[in-house]
Amino acid sequence: SVYINVKPSQKQKPDHIKMDSQQRSLCFISLAFLFITCSSAEFLIQQVTQGRGTENNSSYSLDANLGVTRVLRDERPSSKIVTIAGYSVIKGRGEPYESSVFEAAGYKWRIVLYVVGNANDGGAGYISLYVRIEETESLPFGWELNNVDLKLFVHNPKLNKYLTVTDGALKRFNGVKKESGFGQLIALSTFENTNEGYIVQDTCSFGAEILIVKPAEVQEKVTFISNPPDNVFTWKILRFSNLEDKFYYSADFLVGDRYWRLGFNPKGDGGGRPHALPIFLFAQGFGPNAVATNTWGAVNLRLKNQRSTNHRQIYSAAWYPIRSGYGVGVNNIILLADLNDASKGYLVNDAIIFEAEMGQWKLQCRTQQRTTPLSHTSTGNSSVLRAYKDEEEFWKQRRRLMWLAAGDRNSGYFHTICKGKRARNSIFVLENSVGTVFYEETHIIQEITSYFQTIFTSNSSPDLSLEKVYVDLFIRLVITVSQVNYYRQYTLANISKINHSGYVLHVGRTGYISLYVRIEETETIPYGLEVNVDLKLFVHVPKLEKYLTITDGAVKRFNAEKKEWGFEQLIDLASFENTNEGYIVQDTCSFGAEIFIVKPAKVQEKVTFISNPPRNVFTWEIPHFSDMEDKFYFSDDFLVEDRYWRLGFNPKGGSALPIYLDAQGFRPDAVATNTWGAVNLRLKNQRSTNHRERYSAAWYPIRSGYGVGVNSIISLADLHDASKGYLVNDAIIFEAEMVKVTVTNIVSV
Structure with missing residues (x-):
């Protein structure tokens, strides 16, 4: 099986976010129970509404997904628990123990236990455990269950946990094959070792969890539409000189499934204040009968030149969340000095005109913002600016480990500029593109400087003083992986060299598809209640007509503090985007989720x-x-x-x-x-x-x-x-x- 690191929880986003040219949205789609990243222009979201110790594994092949996983979990099995009080009596006996009949997922079952292993199933030297379907006489002729999700358990009283054994594959039961399980559930040498804690006071417990998977009959399909109808909106603002220092908004206009509006502060906003005029596109509510999901919005934002066609234009593209009032745009579409210059033709008769042209799509999920990143860099060498822009795009396309701080995920790594002063000098480890790791501050700065010197090259001489500004900015901005991510990337020897509160920076590492589910509409859930979920996430492989299944066997606990679970490293982008692998066909890809609510058994069968x-x-x-x-x-x-x-x-x-x-x-x-x-x-x-x-x-x-x-x-x-x-x-x-x-x-x- 594929073991994937589980992403730490993230803080909530503010209700109202504006993003300038050095800010961007990551390519995430947030659905009621699905959270998706993708680099395709058109993709399917396969959402299954019938509701799984982590390690890194660089292999994401389907063959690697077929092994047995064994993890410890806190929650009891939901279907059946059998406790044997007197293991020493039956120790060494070859015949199986069969439990009483129990009901799970609408069918009748028994647990079958071999305490010295089922030799016919490679179980010699192991505990073997199975479930067998019973009372099938009432089922129709030719019956078959080919969608049983089975987990088997061994209780560890010493740890107060359950060893959970599963292989992620759906089990098939029919008139010929009525039994399924694991011949090698746990080695007898481990099970009978008193130090391991599986047998306490001559008593041991086993369990089963049986779920019936009902494949989704519908899917949510997200299609990218270029140049949709009625995609140009014009907004004329009169009496500009009388406007106050606050945000003004246009009327809402409908394009595609969603209403939008423009907004700006005439006195400036963010890094452009008070020298430049901003403009933002805000996502509002949805049209009638629309499916409320994150919405991709690509727009040409223009300040119209009222005397010529020399308009000021900026391209912006981002995922807009479901909630209203989220804005993306620029802090600097024009300097106020240029705006107020009557000869320029942008402010005429004390009026300006904004225009939004929706649908100039970039056929990829990564945002492409073609603006100068900082207002004060307009004085710099143009080749330097292009080089910085290339570098900016490089970092935007790296794995999210690099740009995620403790704050929200969707605003991208540039949101860390607001933490610049606090974050300065916070990089304690740097790994370059060839895998060399640097620990000393002088070596880190030297490596970054050297890296940028190779970036800032052109036919003309770059402005080295401006380069220093960029290097300094880079050190302040790209700070961010959490301590959790650090510990799983490095050895204990490496860890001992680092201040425990430091961050790790990865340079030039490839990225991953990340996929999560988030629980929504929790207002109706009683205060303090936790929801225990068996979670699997999927990537469709049309080439093989199969689904790559990612699970770690652990029950996910959703509560008021932790509303989101999933896998940060679902599948590496190199494999996902490799056409030979077959995940993307005709520019389309699919992701899915399977969510089962785990209700631990309240009773047990005690022998x-x-x-x-x-x-x-x-x-x-x-x-x-x-x-x-x-x-x-x-x-x-x-x-x-x-x-x-x-x-x-x-x-x-x-x-x-x-x-x-x-x-x-x-x-x-x-x-x-x-x-x-x-x-x-x-x-x-x-x-x-x-x-x-x-x-x-x-x-x-x-x-x-x-x-x-x-x-x-x-x-x-x-x-x-x-x-x-x-x-x-x-x-x-x-x-x-x-x-x-x-x-x-x-x-x-």
Whole structure:
């Protein structure tokens, strides 16, 4: 299986965000239960509404996704728990234990346990555990369940956790194959090691979680539309000189599924204040019957020249979240000095005209903002600006580890400029593109400077003083991976060299697709309630007509503080965008989620071994022995604890006399499971205490009539020897002393 690092929780975004030319949105789509990144212009979102210790693994092939995962989790299994109180009694026994019937996902099942392993399934030296579907007589002819998501469990009381075993593959049950599980659930050497903590006070527990997966019948398809109808909106602002220092907004206009509006502050905003005029495009509500999702908006924002076609124009593109009032644009579409210059033609009769042309799409999810990154750089060498722009785009396309700080994800790495003063000198580790790691501050600055010197090259001489500004800005801005990410990327030896509160910067590393689900509309959930979720995420592989399934086996806890779970490194972009891999076909890709609510079992099946139970001796006298035929004779049933038993034998059993103990039905209200029966079988000596006795012990299955015993408790020659005292007055006496039996109860966990 693929093990992926789980992304730490992120803070909420402010209600109103404006992004200038050095700010951008990452390519995320937030849906009710789906969170997607993609570098395709058109992609499908496969959303499955029927509701899984992490390591890094660089392999994301489908073959690598077929192994068994074993992780510890806190939550109890939801379908069935079986506790054996007396493991030492059955240790080494080869026959299976079968639980009582239980219902899960609308069907009846049993747990089947082999404590020395199922040799027919490669289980020698292991615990083997399975589930078997039962009571299938009522199912239609040719029935098949091919969509069972199965997890099996071993309780570890020492850690108060459950070892969870799964392989991520859906199990198929039908009339031929009624049983599925794991022959090598856990090694016996591990299970029986007292230091491991699986057996405490001679008691151990196993469990199962059975879920039926119902494939989604609908999908959410997101299509990118170039130049949609009615895509140009013009906004004329009169009496510009009388406008106050606040944001002004246009009327809403509808393009595609969504309403939009323009907004600006005539006195400037952000880094452009008070020298430049900003303009932003805001996403508002949705059109009638529209599907409310994140919306891709690509727009040419223009300040119209009212005397010529020399308009000021900026291209902006971003994912706009579902909520209204989120704005993307620029802080500097024109300097106020140029605006107020009457000869320029932008401010005429104290009026300006903004225009938004929607639909100049870039056919990729990464935002492309073609503006100078900072207003004060307008004095710089144009080749330097181009080089910086190239570098800016380079970093925007790197893995998100580099640009995510503790703040929100969607505003991109440039939001860290607001933390510049605090973040200055916060880089303690730098890894360059060839994997060399630097720890000393002087080496880090030297490496960054050297890196930029190769970037800032052109036919003309670059402004080196301006380069210093960029390097300084770079150090302040690109600061950001969390401490969690640091610990999984480096060895303990490396960690020991770093201040524990520092950050790690990766230079030139490739990125990943990241995928999450976020719980929504939580207002109706009672305060303090947690939702435990079994989560799987998927990437469709049309080439193979399969889904790459990513899971780590751990239950995800959604609560007020942690509303989002998923995988930061779902699949590396190099594999995802490789046409030979088959994830993107005709510029289309699909992602999915499977969400099951895990409700831990409230009861368990407890199997207890009872030594010398009450009324455990049964005596059976057989008269007229010499008249008996060559067939099996059975005693009356007798009850010991949960079950009825009987003795049986054939008087013509060859040269010896056999005796067997048969398990029969269960007493009323007993839990019908396999029953342990340990018995002393005796042929009574009617003249002395020199009885013939054999000990027998076994798991008796649930069905009636299963017998265990011996084929020779006495030879027929000894039996017919009158001096021996076993056959007296043509009668013999058998006796069964039940020395240990199991009692099964359903009790609270």
